[in-house]
Amino acid sequence: MLVPTSHGLYCPQGDFFIDPRRSVARAVITHGHSDHAYRGMDAYLCTQETVPILRHRLGAHGHYHGVRYGETVVMNGVRVSFHPAGHVIGSAQVRLEYAGEVWVVSGDYKRQADPFAVSFEPVRCSTFITETTFGLPIYRWPSPSVVAAEINNWWRENAAAGRTSIIQAYSLGKAQRIMGMVDASIGPMMATSAVHAMNTVLADAGHALPPWKNLAAVDRNEPLTGSLVITTGIDAALLRRCKDAATASASGWMAIRGFRRRGNHDRGFVVSDHTDWPDLMRTIRETGAERILATHGSTSAVVRTLQEQGLQAAELEDVGMERTE
Amino acid sequence: MKHLSALYHALDATTKTGRKVDVLVKAFTSMPSDDVLWSIALLLGKRPRRICTTTELRQWATMAAQISPWLFDECYAAVGDLAETIAMLVHGGHTERQESLAATMASLEELRSTSDDVRAAAITSRWQTQTADDCLVFNKLLTGGFRVGVSRGLVVRALAVVFQADEATITHRLMGNWTPNTITLDQLMAADSVVADAAKPYPFCLASPLDAAPEHLGLVDEYRAEWKWDGIRAQLVHRGGRLYVWSRGEELITDRFPELDVLRGILPDPLVLDGELLAMDNTTVLPFAHLQKRISRRTISAAMVRAVPVRFMAYDVLEHGYDCRHLAYHERRRLLETIVEPLGASMPITISPTIQASEWSHLEDARQRARALGTEGLMLKRRDAPYQPGRTKGVWWKWKVEPYTVDAVMIYAQAGHGNRASQFTDYTFAIWKDGALVPFAKAYSGLTKAEIARVDAFVKANTKERFGPVRTVVPSMVFELAFEGLQRSARHKSGVAVRFPRIVRIRDDKTADQADSHQTILAMLDAHEQRT
Known part of the structure; x- marks a missing residue:
């Protein structure tokens, strides 16, 4: 029902693409990250929550059609619906049903609690296309409350030492998740331009974000001591503005010491919006799928593991090469 | 825990x-x-x-x-x-x-x-x-890989603060063969801990590399020059009728050098000498590879001792009845001469000769001859300086001969460990031989972080095959490698073995076919062997 093409994942029966990379007529979008939602599609279908994000990122005048989680849209006889993926606000798995067969495309997803993204719901299907960004058993995320305590301690210690805390995070998803998981009583939260813009879009759409300040609007002479600055990138200008700063990044890759040390940040916190290994295995079981296609990251390790468990599994990209569908 | x-x-x-x-x-x-x-x-x-x-x-x-x-x-x-x-x-x-x-x-x-x-x-x-x-x-x-970017020096600095003693004292207390099972913290840090342990060596004085012209150091008269021996740095500790040989890595290696045992009872007691263990054939210094056999074996046979005799090349005295490290170098040297010279040539100990020079140019000439004598260059030691632990700038200088250099092509790459995990940092380089590239040396060091990232990206984009962790890459990147000793070797495909290979720079100006060949290396080897 789905084949990988140079433009993206294509559904011939329904004549639409999922997260296409090049211009097509009809695009079904799992979530608003730039490697999933590209410019130049004639029409976009996504969740209601994703519409304002696409409008902000891809331009106000595109044709965006938003639907509720669970609502079904029929495209050339293919029944298409969106189900929570827990990755970022508005993120969805896409369920396709045609002639009694059900496929689910996971998009990016996580099973951990997120203060703003609706929690992942497993969807029964016969073929499950899953992301495997962190598809190795070394990836087992610590619980969010443990990481929140680590970030709070770090922020508190920096504040006590007269330093500014700078944390690097994606503007959509990670930034809001961090704002929602830390203890806002420690100090003010500041957002640099991209984070502030995204926060504004989400707050306007009705998401109850904790209070933050737009760093660009803060008087240049006002000291930032004790603040937590959330930014998409740390550059020399930002470090000068913060004077004495401690820097951190928040990502699943921070689970590995080598990455942490090479990252040039003082700290690395393990905060991932992707599924870890135990949740990946659990999710695959819960979908009841008899065939698993893996995409992104450690696809081969996941496929081989599933095959050893007696499941039918392949790397999604290979499926396209064979053209057997 | x-x-x-x-x-x-x-x-x-x-x-x-x-x-x-x-x-x-x-x-x-x-x-x-x-x-x-x-x-x-x-x-x-x-x-x-x-x-x-x-x-x-x-x-x-x-x-x-x-x-x-x-x-x-x-x-x-x-x-x-x-x-x-x-x-x-x-x-x-x-x-x-x-x-x-x-x-x-x-x-x-x-x-x-x-x-x-x-x-x-x-x-x-x-x-x-x-x-x-x-x-x-x-x-x-x-x-056992307990490395966390903390040098001995940092441990010493911290202990000096905690125990309120100077760093040299702490360094000395930490020397030797103690284990946490044989000593308590109080005993280790006690003022008399040195006296209590007869085997304890002193912290070694280390030399700084001299990169500029020696004229920068001042007058030649303020220094004494010796050859920089290519052996195993060691301390000979003779106390209480027993002889201990310590390597610079603080390993007790006495039993690897049984021929030194004849010095027991003959040398003054107590006595501590600093010097170099060298494999020597009469007066000729043999390549380091001969010594390596001694270190790598657990038991040393009499045949080995006969085949490759080892001598202790003494160049300093640290204790002679009393701790004499505070004496000026020229005073210690005189003392050393009175101890070693009377022993005669039959004893496995020699005094490292001083190279006479009244002008820097004399030493520059000597340095040109250094490799031919089987040494790594010259040591320049300040006449008036006491023996100091660690690398105190300006006390001892090592003035090495220029390394050999070769332009070689990267053919294999392997990911590093620890801090370098998931990045390709370990490379194998090849030279041309009969129209094909043959592996010549492996090197891991010499690149900056940015250069490592660049080579890493190159490897990922130019992988030909994978063999477990090793990748063969398209042979197109040329690197200038520097190395020390050069020896013929039947075990190496290139026919030669090198010591301390490291990367000097990436040769973006060269293509793979412009890399050096086997002939170039052989010419180096011939020139080297003619001189010796």
């Missing part, structure tokens, strides 16, 4: 040396004294013999994680550190029992004599009852 784990991760979290010293001081003042002693020992690289092999650890972890062996290997390749891979795979999320480091070490010691099953069960259970952070440190105790 929790103190050591906290210390390890606090040290790991910073690259600033000042901050590391603060962390060490805080740890040394807050830990129980047994844990302090163990922590010092581990930081100095003194570790007990392993109680299990890395193969066993892999097997047990693979079973505990309930995964296939190939998947363990995939994980190890992604992480690049065995202790960390295991910790990530099997940690239990929280640490259940808190015990002192000394207690952990003692219970590990008890496991040594138990069966495989008991050891496997005990280690696995510890893994599963610790956080990932604690588990990593625990595994570092098992694998």
